[in-house]
Amino acid sequence: MEIVIVPDASAAGELIAAAITDLLTDKPDALLGVATGSTPLPIYRSLAERVRDGRLDASRARICQLDEYVGLPAGHPESYRSVVLREVVEPLGLTEDSFLGPDGNAADVAAAATAYDRALAEAGGVDLQLLGIGTDGHIGFNEPCSSLASRTRIKTLTRQTRVDNARFFDSIDQVPHHVITQGIGTILEARHLVLLATGEAKAEAVALAVEGPLAAAVPASALQLHPHATVVVDEAAASRLKLADYFRDTYAAKPAWQKL
Numbered sequence: 001m002e003i004v005i006v007p008d009a010s011a012a013g014e015l016i017a018a019a020i021t022d023l024l025t026d027k028p029d030a031l032l033g034v035a036t037g038s039t040p041l042p043i044y045r046s047l048a049e050r051v052r053d054g055r056l057d058a059s060r061a062r063i064c065q066l067d068e069y070v071g072l073p074a075g076h077p078e079s080y081r082s083v084v085l086r087e088v089v090e091p092l093g094l095t096e097d098s099f100l101g102p103d104g105n106a107a108d109v110a111a112a113a114t115a116y117d118r119a120l121a122e123a124g125g126v127d128l129q130l131l132g133i134g135t136d137g138h139i140g141f142n143e144p145c146s147s148l149a150s151r152t153r154i155k156t157l158t159r160q161t162r163v164d165n166a167r168f169f170d171s172i173d174q175v176p177h178h179v180i181t182q183g184i185g186t187i188l189e190a191r192h193l194v195l196l197a198t199g200e201a202k203a204e205a206v207a208l209a210v211e212g213p214l215a216a217a218v219p220a221s222a223l224q225l226h227p228h229a230t231v232v233v234d235e236a237a238a239s240r241l242k243l244a245d246y247f248r249d250t251y252a253a254k255p256a257w258q259k260l
């Protein structure tokens with residue numbers, strides 16, 4: 001696992017957007033797994049800017065979703081499908097044709113989850129999966145004690161996650177209890193995992209995920225199992241890392257030929 005400590009969220013956005021630019025230069029039709037929430041927005045802003053000024057040709061990129069609420073009406077502005085279309089697909093000049101996501105409104109949610117897992121594999125697998133982290137250590141919507149081998153499936157949100165996400169809704173009562181999320185086993189199949197965390201509120205979850213034991217109680221610790229996982233944190237989110245100086249030295253001495 002590579003830990004990169006950057007000064008702030010905007011530097012993180014630039015760094016990760018540059019890595020995605022490299023990926024799409026090497027593989028123009030790469031499948032990019034995107035996360036929702038506030039944290040990745042600087043990445044999406046930088047990608048859109050790169051498309052606008054010609055530094056990035058994303059015209060053949062494919063975008064897929066990490067997770068979705070169950071039961072929000074189609075087109076609800078806070079369904080993750082709507083968020084990803086608004087924040088990523090449209091700003092990159094893409095259309096829904098290049099987008100894959102689970103159906104949170106299916107009559108048979110379990111079947112929709114399995115179908116999404118299969119669709120990801122049939123699309124050739126995810127090349128780079130962006131991840132955020134919940135204050136309780138979740139990735140996607142894999143709440144604490146999710147199986148580290150889990151596949152895409154229905155999950156029930158913790159009270160904490162519903163409180164954290166209530167800011168996107170009029171009240172906590174409107175935050176769905178159920179979601180479809182790529183499983184931890186599914187996420188681990190992506191070729192490159194990039195987790196971004198910014199702000200003091202994420203510092204404890206980051207420290208547990210990076211320096212704590214591998215544990216289902218901290219779903220993000222599953223990144224320890226992945227051969228190519230990058231964790232990008234700002235100073236605030238890095239504030240509880242005991243090995244922060246080592247991570248800084250390592251990144252400063254990174255060979256020029258080695259990509260993120």
Ligand SMILES: N[C@@H]1[C@@H](O)[C@H](O)[C@@H](COP(=O)(O)O)O[C@@H]1O
Nearest residue numbers: 035037038039132133134140141
């Ligand atoms: N399902 C999403 C996660 O994918 C995201 O990482 C998390 C953190 O969001 P934020 O970046 O807004 O803190 O929120 C939600 O729970």
